[in-house]
Amino acid sequence: DLRRDLSIASVRSTIVDVPTVRRHKLSQTSVTAQSYVIVEVRLANGAVGVGEAATLGGPRWSEESVEAIKANIDAYLAPALEGLPADRFEAAGARMDAAAKRNNAAKAAVETALFDAVGKTLGLPASALLGGAVRESVPVLWTLASGDVGQEIEEAENKLAARLHDTFKVKVGALSPEADLARLRRLAGALEGRAGLIVDANQAWDETTAVRCLPVLAELGVRLIEQPLPAWNIPGMARVRARSAVPLMADECVFSAHEMLAVAQAAAADAVSLKLVKHGGLLNLRKVAAVAEAAGIGLYGGCLLESSVGAAAHLQAFAGLRELAWGCEHFGPQILTDDLVQEPLRFEDFHVHLPAGPGIGITLDQDKLRGYARR
Ligand code: MUC
Ligand code: MG
Structure with a gap:
């Protein structure tokens, strides 16, 4: 028919x-x-x-x-x-x-x-087409990336008060390492005991800078450092990881399942950020996740500031992962002044919720x- x-x-x-x-x-x-x-x-x-x-x-x-x-x-x-x-x-x-x-x-x-x-x-x-959901919601962090630490503390306070986010990712690398460390010290002090912090350098540091900065990040209680080194420098990531008390997350160095395997073989990461834009689709995202799982590398639900359309697609893939140890960062719909769907994704109690409904669960407006x- x-x-x-x-x-x-x-x-x-x-x-x-x-x-x-x-x-x-x-x-x-x-x-x-x-x-x-x-x-x-x-x-x-x-x-x-x-x-x-x-x-x-x-x-x-x-x-x-x-x-x-x-x-x-x-x-x-x-x-x-x-x-x-x-x-x-x-x-x-x-x-x-x-x-x-x-x-x-x-x-x-x-x-x-x-x-x-x-x-x-x-x-x-x-x-359901990917194997079925094992979770209906995922813990979701917020990214602090204005570069103005006063604004960032205020923004984090507002997110905490609204019970939207209690973990924050701080973008570093636009400022000098020293300026970023001072900024992180102020953030960690202001949010101490009330929020978790992770840091993303987006490939900005070299190996010596990473080795110099990571003890400070450890002292400040930073839970994870994401892509400190350029994507090509897998051996460098492995050496930094061996000397770091802060776990390392691979982002820009893992697009394909082959790259995931290479990172695993080099012992260059503790966690990996999963993104549709990197892996080329829901099926490939799950294949990269499977390689990481086989190597004991923790999974994290990464984003590229998607609207509710892209975020919903990611949630459909994340919902079926047995372990998603590091939660996710699909705050994208919240950083836009408007959304592209009839009913935006629901953010509540520090979680983003898997939308009910067929397909990816949203309707384009x-x-x-x-x-x-x-x-
Ligand atoms: C990235 O590198 O993780 C995700 C969140 C954010 O603020 O930037 C992106 C990209
Ligand atoms: Mg990143």
Whole structure:
């Protein structure tokens, strides 16, 4: 019957720019708006699935920009999928890999839309298609990244008082190491006993800087240091880890499952940040997670400041992980001045909640999509 015709009929991609509530500063970039590519896949049965590719400050956090993502979806990924039954997720991945090297954020957005469309057709959440949920919510941290420590303390106090977040990730590397350590000392003092802190250097430090700074981070009770060294320096990460009382998290050095295996073999990380934009889709995210699990490396639900569309997709994949030792950071919907969905994700009691409902669990708001679409 017609309802069962899951053939992929069309793929539409739209670039959107959504303002953030404040400037967000990382070591290598700074943004006041988040740019995404929203992908809508229509099936022969009429069902429409949605996915999102997030970027951060153009092609700076990784090599993909929204302009390149849209161009490669329209010219290469979409034509490769036409007519394929949308529930052949693995085959869709193979076709996209044959059509384009890497382009992981683009592939992730398309694959998310397939899971959403199939889930909406069958009345099942994407988590069910991935093995089923073992959790309905995930602890969620907030990132402090204005660089102005007074503002950051006030922001953290507001998040604590609202019971939204009680763990904070501090972005370092835009300032000198000494200025960042002074900033961290003030933050740790202000929040002592009431909040947990982790630190993300986004590749900004070299090995000697990391070795010099990490004892101070340990003294301040910092729980985790994320990607202190450049992504290429896996041996350096292993040497720093061997000397550090603070556990190390791999972010930009782990895109593929092969890279996860290399990091594990080098004993270069205690934890890994899982992101759709890096791994190229929900299935690949779960494969990277499996390699990490096999090596005893802890899992963390990473983000690239996604809207509720991208965050919901991540939650569908995170929901099925048996252990998610480090929680997640999908605060993205909260840093935008507006969202792209009819009902934004629920943040409550320091957790973000898996949305109920089929597919990825959210409904795109077409007025908002039009309103924020780049002209
Ligand atoms: C990153 O490197 O982790 C995630 C949260 C945030 O503030 O920046 C991103 C990217
Ligand atoms: Mg990071």
